[in-house]
Amino acid sequence: xxxxxxxxxxxxxxxxxxxxxxxxxxxxxxxxxxxxxxxxxxxxxxxxxxxxxxxxxxxxxxxxxxxxxxxxxxxxxxxxxxxxxxxxxxxxxxxxxxxxxxxxxxxxxxxxxxxxxxxxxxxxxxxxxxxxxxxxxxxxxxxxxxxxxxxxxxxxxxxxxxxxxxxxxxxxxxxxxxxxxxxxxxx
Amino acid sequence: xxxxxxxxxxxxxxxxxxxxxxxxxxxxxxxxxxxxxxxxxxxxxxxxxxxxxxxxxxxxxxxxxxxxxxxxxxxxxxxxxxxxxxxxxxxxxxxxxxxxxxxxxxxxxxxxxxxxxxxxxxxxxxx
Numbered sequence: 001x002x003x004x005x006x007x008x009x010x011x012x013x014x015x016x017x018x019x020x021x022x023x024x025x026x027x028x029x030x031x032x033x034x035x036x037x038x039x040x041x042x043x044x045x046x047x048x049x050x051x052x053x054x055x056x057x058x059x060x061x062x063x064x065x066x067x068x069x070x071x072x073x074x075x076x077x078x079x080x081x082x083x084x085x086x087x088x089x090x091x092x093x094x095x096x097x098x099x100x101x102x103x104x105x106x107x108x109x110x111x112x113x114x115x116x117x118x119x120x121x122x123x124x125x126x127x128x129x130x131x132x133x134x135x136x137x138x139x140x141x142x143x144x145x146x147x148x149x150x151x152x153x154x155x156x157x158x159x160x161x162x163x164x165x166x167x168x169x170x171x172x173x174x175x176x177x178x179x180x181x182x183x184x185x186x187x
Numbered sequence: 188x189x190x191x192x193x194x195x196x197x198x199x200x201x202x203x204x205x206x207x208x209x210x211x212x213x214x215x216x217x218x219x220x221x222x223x224x225x226x227x228x229x230x231x232x233x234x235x236x237x238x239x240x241x242x243x244x245x246x247x248x249x250x251x252x253x254x255x256x257x258x259x260x261x262x263x264x265x266x267x268x269x270x271x272x273x274x275x276x277x278x279x280x281x282x283x284x285x286x287x288x289x290x291x292x293x294x295x296x297x298x299x300x301x302x303x304x305x306x307x308x309x310x311x312x313x314x
Contacts, residue, residue, distance in 0.1 A: 023236060027228055031226040041227055049236050052236045053240060123215065123216060143220075143221065170216055173212075173216045174209065174212045178209070181208065
């Protein structure tokens with residue numbers, strides 16, 4: 001498999017076949033990042049395209065201080081967040097801890113709206129309802145298997161905050177899953 | 188066991204096997220969060236990006252040519268206006284004396300241009 005350095009060098013030399021390869025290597029990462037933040041599929045795909053256009057434009061600035069995937073994920077995260085801000089979609093900054101925890105845990109369970117009974121769909125829906133920063137960190141840590149320093153680079157958050165958000169996100173999910181399991185036991 | 192300890196254990200290679208409510212809930216969460224979200228990108232996703240980039244490059248190149256043309260035209264107009272206002276007379280007779288050097292200079296420039304195109308042309312796979 002071609003290494004990042006060679007790939008970047010070839011793209012910089014104008015080799016579009018190398019850029020196609022770069023896209024294939026990283027399209028899932030970008031799609032996961034953007035898809036977690038922007039729910040509309042068409043918009044998400046448009047944003048993914050914009051991310052790779054930006055990657056092509058800025059590749060000369062990439063200095064190999066980090067992994068290429070981390071650098072691309074950073075562009076994807078910032079692009080998706082900017083899109084949310086521009087379109088004024090429901091972009092929830094990290095809310096007040098106690099208030100959010102109370103609202104999140106007490107709100108109606110998604111499964112009661114959709115009547116989906118399986119645990120996977122239930123948890124995935126809960127993740128969608130978490131604040132953007134929480135679900136981004138969950139995706140980077142669990143799906144992309146990124147380390148804490150890599151997540152810090154992508155999100156621009158300090159390591160302590162990343163660890164705290166990851167803990168809180170999983171803790172909130174646990175509260176809801178427990179409620180769901182108790183309901184199931186009663187049935 | 189506290190939530191923090193439980194989460195740490197699930198992150199380790201030795202996840203807890205208990206059947207208390209917290210452990211069961213975390214087991215489900217750690218199983219599901221690691222699943223890849225469903226991705227629905229078009230099959231020609233990469234191709235459409237490459238097409239967009241090439242189209243953008245073409246547009247930029249055309250725009251640069253337009254600006255260059257404007258620059259040349261305004262330079263000539265400026266030259267003519269300056270010559271007229273200052274009453275300059277062009278005496279180009281000296282060119283006859285250095286015609287050999289002039290032809291040599293133009294030939295060298297053309298040669299360099301040709302070599303540059305041959306040496307630095309992009310690979311054929313770039314479209």
